[in-house]
Amino acid sequence: MHAPPVRSAAASLRWILRGGRATYVGVALVLVFAIFASPRFARPDNLLDLVRRASYLGVVALGQTVVIVTGGVDLSVGETISLSALLITEVTLGRSGMAVPAILLALGMGLAVGLVNGLAVTRLKLPPVVVTLAMMITLKGVYLLYCNAAPRGLAPASIRFWATERIAGIIPVAALTWVFVGLLVWFALYRTAYGRRLYATGGNPLATWVAGVRTDAVVVSAYMIAGVAAALSGILLAGFVGYGVVGAGDTYMMNSVAAAILGGATFAGARGSVFGTTGGALFMTLLLSLLTVLGLQYSAKLMAQGLVLLLIVYAYSRQAGRSGA
Amino acid sequence: MKRMVRTLADVVRGTRTKYLVLTLIVGVVIIIGTVISPFFLTLGNFQNVLVVASIMGVAAVGQTFALLIRELDLSVGSVMSLVVVVLVAIQGSSVLDLTVAVLACLVLGAAIGALNGLFVAWARASSLIVTLATMVLAQGIALQLRKSPGGTLPSGFSAPLRGYVYGVPVALLIFLGILLVAWFFLGRTRLGSHIYATGMDDQSARLAGVGVSKMKVLCFMLAGLLAAVSGILMAGRLSSADPRVGEPFAFESITAVVLGGTTFVGGQGGVIGTAYGALLIALVRNILNLADVSPFYQYVARGLILFIIVAAYSSSHLLRRRT
Numbered sequence: 001m002h003a004p005p006v007r008s009a010a011a012s013l014r015w016i017l018r019g020g021r022a023t024y025v026g027v028a029l030v031l032v033f034a035i036f037a038s039p040r041f042a043r044p045d046n047l048l049d050l051v052r053r054a055s056y057l058g059v060v061a062l063g064q065t066v067v068i069v070t071g072g073v074d075l076s077v078g079e080t081i082s083l084s085a086l087l088i089t090e091v092t093l094g095r096s097g098m099a100v101p102a103i104l105l106a107l108g109m110g111l112a113v114g115l116v117n118g119l120a121v122t123r124l125k126l127p128p129v130v131v132t133l134a135m136m137i138t139l140k141g142v143y144l145l146y147c148n149a150a151p152r153g154l155a156p157a158s159i160r161f162w163a164t165e166r167i168a169g170i171i172p173v174a175a176l177t178w179v180f181v182g183l184l185v186w187f188a189l190y191r192t193a194y195g196r197r198l199y200a201t202g203g204n205p206l207a208t209w210v211a212g213v214r215t216d217a218v219v220v221s222a223y224m225i226a227g228v229a230a231a232l233s234g235i236l237l238a239g240f241v242g243y244g245v246v247g248a249g250d251t252y253m254m255n256s257v258a259a260a261i262l263g264g265a266t267f268a269g270a271r272g273s274v275f276g277t278t279g280g281a282l283f284m285t286l287l288l289s290l291l292t293v294l295g296l297q298y299s300a301k302l303m304a305q306g307l308v309l310l311l312i313v314y315a316y317s318r319q320a321g322r323s324g325a
Numbered sequence: 326m327k328r329m330v331r332t333l334a335d336v337v338r339g340t341r342t343k344y345l346v347l348t349l350i351v352g353v354v355i356i357i358g359t360v361i362s363p364f365f366l367t368l369g370n371f372q373n374v375l376v377v378a379s380i381m382g383v384a385a386v387g388q389t390f391a392l393l394i395r396e397l398d399l400s401v402g403s404v405m406s407l408v409v410v411v412l413v414a415i416q417g418s419s420v421l422d423l424t425v426a427v428l429a430c431l432v433l434g435a436a437i438g439a440l441n442g443l444f445v446a447w448a449r450a451s452s453l454i455v456t457l458a459t460m461v462l463a464q465g466i467a468l469q470l471r472k473s474p475g476g477t478l479p480s481g482f483s484a485p486l487r488g489y490v491y492g493v494p495v496a497l498l499i500f501l502g503i504l505l506v507a508w509f510f511l512g513r514t515r516l517g518s519h520i521y522a523t524g525m526d527d528q529s530a531r532l533a534g535v536g537v538s539k540m541k542v543l544c545f546m547l548a549g550l551l552a553a554v555s556g557i558l559m560a561g562r563l564s565s566a567d568p569r570v571g572e573p574f575a576f577e578s579i580t581a582v583v584l585g586g587t588t589f590v591g592g593q594g595g596v597i598g599t600a601y602g603a604l605l606i607a608l609v610r611n612i613l614n615l616a617d618v619s620p621f622y623q624y625v626a627r628g629l630i631l632f633i634i635v636a637a638y639s640s641s642h643l644l645r646r647r648t
Contacts, residue, residue: 137576140628
């Protein structure tokens with residue numbers, strides 16, 4: 001959070017590439033590359049649109065970061081997003097009057113999913129990977145059952161506005177939401193005792209418990225934050241797509257984990273930042289957008305994503321501590 | 326050393342009880358199946374269940390190696406899809422063509438596994454993110470080679486794989502052969518105990534002279550190799566290529582392994598339990614299908630079953646050893 005004294009060019013390069021800052025270097029590089037590939041990429045309109053699209057991922061990635069800070073991981077966020085988006089379109093069926101109940105229902109669902117995940121991890125002492133993997137499959141079944149694999153709902157105009165429109169034709173409302181959530185998480189992580197407890201629990205749960213912190217409650221709250229963040233992403237995504245689809249959130253599990261890890265979080269816990277994850281979400285969105293500009297097909301996009309992820313994992317691995325899966 | 330021997334004895338004792346319980350569960354499931362559908366207890370249906378269990382079992386034995394060293398391999402399913410697509414792309418049908426194709430697939434699987442292993446062992450990256458990346462990579466390649474399901478496998482290839490020896494499916498024989506070798510390797514060789522040592526505590530293992538990094542690469546290579554074998558068996562069963570056919574297998578193989586009592590703690594469990602796990606999953610799925618349960622409910626059922634199993638294992642005193 002504060003800069004160490006800069007000694008040499010090599011040292012300052014290392015400083016820039018450490019933790020979250022590297023993602024912004026990545027963002028700049030991809031941006032330059034994209035502008036070379038297609039000069040229209042640099043238009044302010046396009047850039048703002050990119051930020052809007054990044055906000056869908058950015059919100060859920062913040063929740064994912066909170067879980068990773070405690071030493072866990074939430075693999076169920078993708079399906080939580082899908083179910084949340086589906087709840088919005090199926091409950092409202094396009095009626096704006098139903099928007100608020102649907103939003104509350106979706107957020108409540110996210111909260112409940114996080115609560116179950118958290119309780120399973122803390123009470124039953126199960127590995128987070130297994131718990132959230134099981135939750136992921138269960139939720140997939142739930143949303144397929146709910147819409148019988150054939151969603152027919154629509155997003156109400158108000159939610160479509162929230163997800164896609166801009167204030168004064170400039171600032172995307174979705175991006176404002178992202179900034180708001182980011183500030184909220186930032187405040188919670190860095191300006192409250194609760195944030196310290198989160199990091200302490202991730203660093204050494206036993207020592208933190210001995211120090212008088214109810215670590216179980218801290219972990220449960222982290223999963224609940226991830227669940228609500230995923231639900232919020234799902235609401236935005238429903239507004240963006242405009243109608244009900246199956247598997248709206250499929251790619252968000254991997255991308256949210258990737259954004260957090262790129263932003264300096266490690267599975268060992270106690271690392272990860274709002275600043276870094278935000279850069280990570282921007283980077284992943286920009287990368288996909290660049291691949292689209294280059295005219296790559298879905299399959300080639302997957303390959304490129306996998307390769308870039310490996311490359312970054314390699315670049316990071318040398319400096320960060322690690323733990324088992 | 327004495328303590329080590331005692332620990333191993335405990336593990337063996339615990340293992341016997343575990344197999345007894347698992348055998349009982351299989352028995353109960355078979356009884357339930359018989360009650361639910363008259364078709365369940367027929368030779369044809371059992372052959373089918375055993376083929377499904379074998380395909381899953383081969384991949385799950387590979388996954389066991391990953392879990393034994395406290396890692397996991399999410400790329401298993403994509404490797405299977407890739408292998409199926411590659412095999413169907415092979416046009417020739419002479420013995421030489423097919424041999425080359427099979428060898429190429431095995432090398433491909435082992436190479437992806439080696440990539441995973443190198444990243445985990447030498448770059449010290451988390452297997453979760455590394456195998457997520459190779460999963461996406463391999464899925465991309467598979468989709469690049471074939472956009473949608475189709476194509477046919479040369480019959481000279483699919484016929485032997487779908488065949489039966491005295492009523493026993495060839496896939497089952499291959500699986501049992503692999504299981505035997507893996508069991509012998511893990512339980513009766515020095516390298517096998519090095520794998521367990523790596524999973525229990527890699528720092529201590531390193532100090533004791535175990536090539537921890539090599540063991541990790543080896544385990545991931547075996548996971549990739551066996552995923553490729555599983556893909557070959559899958560291709561034989563389907564006779565055509567679906568670039569997404571392996572998608573559920575990352576989850577299913579982990580479920581089978583965990584069901585068989587190999588835990589995420591590392592250095593615990595083994596391949597025999599995994600075989601039970603694969604058999605149980607195949608049986609349960611078969612019964613749900615025969616009972617005409619909607620595939621959507623099956624998702625929910627699978628998620629809940631995994632949940633319950635893991636909870637049961639973690640609360641049973643016999644396997645309680647947390648780090």
